[in-house]
Amino acid sequence: MAKRVTKLQQLATAGPAATSGRATQTLCTEYLAYLRGECHLAANTIAAYGNDMRRFVAWVDQRSLADLKVQDLSSYVGTLQEENLAPSSISRNVVAVRTFFKFLQLEGIVTDNPADLIATQKMWQRMPGVLTTRQVNDFLSSPKKYDKYWQRDVAMLEVLYATGCRASEVCTLRVRDLSMPQKHLRCEGKGGKQRMVPLGGRAIVAIQRYLEDLRGELAAKSPHPPEELFLSRSGRPIDRVQLWRLVKMYAARVGIDDKISPHSLRHSFATHLLAGGADLRLVQEMLGHASIQTTQIYTHVEHSRLKKVHTQFHPRA
Template sequence: MENVKNFLNLFVEYLQIEKNYSQYTIVNYVRDIEDLLAFMTEEGITEISEVTYQDTRLFLTGLHTKNYSRKYISRKISSLRSFFKFLVREKYTEENPFALASLPKKEQRIPSFFYESDIDALFSASDTSTPAGKRNQALLEVLYATGIRVSECCQLKISDVDLSTDILLVTGKGNKQRYVPFGSYANAALQEYLSAGRAELEKKSSARNEFLFLNAKGTPLTERGVRYILDKMITQTSTIFHIHPHMFRHTFATHLLNEGADLRSVQELLGHAHLSSTQVYTHVSKEQLRKTYMSHHPRA
């Protein structure tokens, strides 16, 4: 099994250097591959080249019997398929036993999103007389105005914000960059935060940095920090009981489509590589149209 562990180390280097994947993504890949290694040990398989298609079916059957979700199993298959594809490319093995493994059909879940009244309640929850309140207001406005991922928001630097043209330079998955516009409300909140809030937060730390959003200690705000801020703001509203940061992205896409934006434009704004990822939001729009029809048509 020593060779297999060496292969895993080489694969991690490939993901870091060639694919430029985030540490979070790489950790998931490693976890999935380590599960296969544990299976190989149980089955007495010592070489990676000995893994057959029949072994993969046995491995996946074990996952199904443990009642793992289809999404979880699909991720395992994708990770291991990529791992063996790399090994075949590097000539460490001749075949990819996961090449024929079929992905379970995805559960069709409609993304949760905010109604406009919910958004208004959140926007009125910030105490904008404090530096942290100014930051929170700017954070909310940017997330809703742009639909960027929370991870992308946390990576924004001051130089990525152009207040004269209302454009953000966003670095997304795979280090791909895109320009995303924002509106007057986000512009006003950002100007207020940058002129009177961020400098006060930065004083809390001896180190200086160029990240746009800072936490109470003056260091870059993290995804966990964003969740904490939102949870704290929820306690100050009475209309929203459970939210997660990604809901702003869902809301951004849903509201655009509800107002008539075309799917391709929304895809580009969200930074989706495939249109199918954006199409999930059409289900939300259709449901909204159905409710409107049922409420207003005389013979509904």
Template sequence: MNIFLKEYLNVLRLEKNLSVNTISSYRNDINSLINFLDSLKINDPSLVDNKLLNSFFINLQELGLSNTSAARYYSSIKGFFSYLFSNKYIKANPVEKVMPPKLSKNLPSVLSLGEIDSILLKPDVENKLGLRDRGILEVLYACGLRVSELIGLKISDLFFDEEIIRVLGKGSKERLVPIGSSAIKWTKEYLTKSRPLLAKKAKSENVVFLNNRGSKLSRMGVWKIVDQYVKEAGIQKEVHPHTFRHSFATHLLEGGADLRAVQEMLGHADISTTQIYTHIDRDYIKQVHKQFHPRG
């Protein structure tokens, strides 16, 4: 597949005279599909059908990628297969049987990098709760955690020297997730300066993020923290803790990260409707996170 992609990109550059940025965007989008197909042991474009392509787009949707971005993926992939078909590399164009993503008004809300930064800068880190809140926001965005995963984090789940954390996800499935240097810095500050002031032996139970009474934070507690700083940042769109998870996935994918690596970071075990699951090397996932996450 990579040979065909290289040929196609050369045509775009030499014959279509497209810009470097546009060609890079095409490359990232089509590479995401190729990585998806590789995970299913498919490397012959003639074996790709509309069911596989639909499965790929369903995965993009589940990862929180906006329909606008999915539409761009569709356009890139359509152009690629149209090229293969017109040059008789394949007998039929599978994209013709795939409906393009609909641009709906009810898109999952995704924060821009500027909005993320403005929210992260709002907590007063000189205050014990403000420092805790900075750590919470940093970890939500750095690791793409569900709220239940965040509030369940234990100190024994933090492996900062290895730049990973252990997360207990849905169905009590454990996974290891990379954590960037910024989130490590602020979580360490919180653990050193704030948590000792909040902790109470009988209640704290080794939990990382505590409420003002020394107990584990509730889901609603995290919701209120996010809502407070979103309002303080003057952001008008609807934002909740899961928005950070959507933004995490979207920013990684739009930066060119491997779909399967993002899938594993989020704890989505099934990458296709056939439920084929391939384990990715932990070092590779860390490399993808460091390379493509804006705060990696």
């Protein structure tokens, strides 16, 4: 830690030119190390912030960080909009820059945080894709017995929709996280936070069939006994890219929009619960959202669907 502080102090005392060019990249590298080592953020979150900071460093170029004003950062947000980034991605970029400047304040490199005055776009401005219940039924039944690993694929898709878990949470789910008699599982979300999520009957049947018929065969291909529930053909834990490809493949098979992703099933899970009358706080808990405001996006989605139905069927709409 002392070595890192010394390096940053040298950058701070070297004047405005020190916070431009390659020095800015160095500060960003130290910032990401700070998030990892002291803030204990999840690896996926740090990776996302890393991508955001690379974009920011390219935009900063030779400008001095200490001289940046709120007007400059507003211009940066404008460039993100010109790149047609989703509102959620722009919001994350703003948060990454804002916390970067807080880090610089802690290190004494800047005195003010101009990013504090930059407003983030509301998440609900981009409605997430939601499947109808009929599409969900078609999708979950799309793996067939002629598919080589159909037992695993059915179980994975059922778990995605039954629990609303993120793709990364499903990929890292371990056998010991399952509690079949109690009909729930334990998953580890962002920041290492654990939560218990109920499992439906169909998901339980699919998991049991996979455990009995296929998982042992896949696990035997690995040199070390894997703890993870869902395994690839080589016996290693399945990763997010493989899961994403499987979702795309089965969606295409039943003619569903090719924009579907594992996250679409999470969106559908939440929206269908709220449409059925579930309490927003309980949905928040099942999704693992730290803030109720994040969960409220799905109330906007559901309201938009209700409005569409009203427009289509009400005689005086």
